[in-house]
Amino acid sequence: MAKEKKGVRLEHISKIYKDPKSGKDFYAVQDTNLEIEPGSFVTLLGPSGCGKTTTLRMIAGFESPDEGEIYLGGEPINALTPNKRDTAMVFQSYALLPHYNIFDNVAYGLKLRKMDPEVIKSKVADILALVGLEGMENRMTNQLSGGQQQRVALARALVIEPGVLLFDEPLSNLDAKLRVSMRTEIRRIQQEAGITAVYVTHDQSEAMAISDKVIIMNKGIVEQVATPHEAYYYPKNEFVADFIGEANFIEATVVAQDMVQVDGVNLKCTTGTLSTGSCCDIVLRPEGAFLADEGDLSGLVEYSCFMGAYQDYHVRVGHNLVKIQEYNPKNKKIYNVGDKVFLNFEENTLYAL
Amino acid sequence: MAKSQSASLERKKLLADPILCTTIVLLVVFLTVFILYPLAILLVDSFVSDNGITTDIFKRVMGLSNFRRAITNTLKVGFLVGIISTLIGLLFAYVEVYVKLRTRFIEGLFKLVSMLPVVSPPFVLSLSMIMLFGKAGIITRFLLKIYDNSVYGFWGIAIVQTLTFFPVCYMMLKGLLKNIDPSLEEAARDMGASRLKVFMTVTFPLILPGLGNAFLVTFIESIADFANPMIIGGSYDTLATTIYLQITGAYDKQGAAAMAVVLLGITLLMFMVQKYYLEAKSTATLSGKASRERMLITDKSVTVPLTIACSALAIFVIVMYICVPFGALFKTWGYDFHLTTKWFEQVFVRYKGLKTFKDSFVLSLISAPITALLSMIISYLVVKRKFKAKGFIEAVSMLAMAVPGTVLGIGYIRGFAGGIFGTGILQSLYGTGAILVIVFVVRSLPTGTRSGISALRQIDKSIEESAYDMGADSFRVFMTVTLPLIKDSFLSGFITSFVRSITAISAIILLVTPSYLLITVQINEFAEKGSYGIACAFATILIMITYGSVLIMNLLMKYFGTSKKVKFDE
Known part of the structure; x- marks a missing residue:
């Protein structure tokens, strides 16, 4: 559907803001380099204040970078105003024009492009069908539910066939159930339209579900660019490991290639480039281990709680407190607080930082 | 850390929007010439005499016992x-x-x-x-x-x-x-x-x-x-x-x-x-x-x-x-309580009542839309846009609120009677209806701007950004999004400015020339003379005009106001 899929490239982008309290300048985004492939779905993920929205708004043109250059489809766009950029944004608050009906909202961008009224009519009808709002042209925006409003916002952005579609936390005003179904919907529409998309969210599960690649940001710096799979299993650092999913960090020493030692016990673990003899933290996902009466590492249960889908344990191993989630607990032995247990690790689950 | 690049980019973006640029420049010129300059000239007047900078004038004025009193x-x-x-x-x-x-x-x-x-x-x-x-x-x-x-x-x-x-x-x-x-x-x-x-x-x-x-x-x-x-x-x-x-x-x-x-x-x-x-x-x-x-x-x-x-x-x-x-209806207030229409007759027959009302009405009606539009533009720029002169525009248009009408009037006399800085530029403005309109605009601008700003602050920033993002330039954003959303504020700005203008006196009384007759000036004159019957007749008609305007505004708001059709989500 898009005329041309465009890639986005950020070269050494920095944005400096003034802290309103102390009056000091600080980097909201610092020396960021990104390459977003044409047609891909990329998520900027991070806690609030990490610079993800600022980055998105710089791509849209609402903010100007203090250093570096942004390229859209190979062209530098730093000096272009938002209305001259081939981008379209879906806003967190939907930002529908409240004095227009659905048709006029969706047709707004097309009318600015001075298209033939008949063409506009059919394009609007097509795009409303794509987002599942056929025949709603004459409704006013306040007659729609939140989910429907967000669909209109999406339709309005899609219909002008932008080179890149930008999403600024589009689902955070919706309730939890709707959020899950809408994200699948957004992904489907993006693939059908074959459009490049940059998506900002602080919700890691949303990012995992929707993206080809996630860009994890923290304090203005890009921590890792990876597929959801890589980011989960091979986090680059503690921040990423902790932010994506839950993680235990267990202190260990590398004793050989792919072998670490914890409390005198040798464990198989991906060590990557870490040299033998160095100290490291091994990352253990809560579902990556199970408890048994015998096994690899001994520990003491300090907390045990039934959560439905899984049994939640905190196990003291040396001076580490390890969180374990055992799924489908109905058919498994349940340990209680004070029980002595052994941790057993699933194949290929340990990863050293 | 240098913020120079973003500053220069913002400048470039601004320059890419000629309508916006022109508007800003015109605004700055308007505010400078018609608010700052008249005040500045008062300072010059009171500190500069033939022998250079001096405080003599202040000393002399402070020496006047009636001034101290x-x-x-x-x-x-x-x-x-x-x-x-x-x-x-x-x-x-x-x-x-x-x-x-x-x-x-x-x-x-x-x-x-x-x-x-x-x-x-x-x-x-x-x-x-x-x-x-x-x-x-x-x-x-x-x-x-x-x-x-x-x-x-x-x-x-x-x-x-x-x-x-x-x-x-x-x-x-x-x-x-x-x-x-x-x-x-x-x-x-x-x-x-x-x-x-x-x-x-x-x-x-x-x-x-x-x-x-x-x-x-x-x-x-x-x-x-x-x-x-x-x-x-x-x-x-x-x-x-x-x-x-x-x-x-x-x-x-x-x-x-x-x-x-x-x-x-x-x-x-x-x-x-x-x-x-x-x-x-x-x-x-x-x-x-x-x-x-x-x-x-x-x-x-x-x-x-x-x-x-x-x-x-x-x-x-x-x-x-x-x-x-x-x-206005009694023969002689306090002595003779027979009803009469003689004061109204006198107003229209002897004291050019019709011309008075026409002059006041027309001048105010000209200034009202100008004020309303200007204050909406200023509020839009102040609330929604980033640019260098923004602080200046906001400060000066708010400053006008603190300037007493009399002060502004003296400033205009001193500033424009001989043209700008006595050069004769804009001298032709002095004594015309245009300068009265400008005074009306300047006097009502702060209230209009205030209401515009608070109305715009209620509107989510991203609504305008979305229009901008889809390809509208500033002018279109203002015309198709901002203005329709603050229609109420615009309407009330229009009427308020009309009412304020038609009831204004302090600055106007110093600037009006005999070719224009204004209601308020007439009321003042007759009240001074003790002709309360005529003053009341003038005032009665004035109240009717203003009350009527407010009624019309409320009607308009009811039928065309945004609040009826659209509910704002905050």
């Missing part, structure tokens, strides 16, 4: 009026927000009181004060049989100004009280505090900055007021009237300029305190929205006295207003 007079009136207006305003606001008003009648009274200062010319109360309590006053002469009561002077001004300005305090404080979360007071009640204790320990401290704010606003209004002291002041001169007399009576333009600088200094100082200290503070303590409806006080021992006090005051104010049309 005018300063103390003005401050005395200002303080008294400020305090009493705030207290009465608080009483009304408290009763409206906290007390269950039993009847529609009393609700109506409250509404009327809040609307009167908007629709009435500023000096109507002075007229009725004289007619009720003066030498020939109905109450003094006929009810109380006092034949030599003098309403002129300090108490006359103070009473009239208080009655004129307290509704403004009432409206300001009502807004504040409504924002207090009832649960704060309920918590105090729950812990055992009496109603009085709750008011003294919770409500009062919370609105204290707001009270200060109301006081200062009234104080500024009072010391800038020209018309009331002119009509009812008698020999009790205030700064505004002294300055006026200095230029019209003594032809001492430099002296008047120096005096104007003193008056401006006082109002500016008060304005700064109000704007940058109290306003921020009062909103900071009361930023929260009321979570629930307040339980209204129904206790009779509280409601009855408060309601009676407010109603009595409200009825008194309304009677004073009603007095004016009657003044």
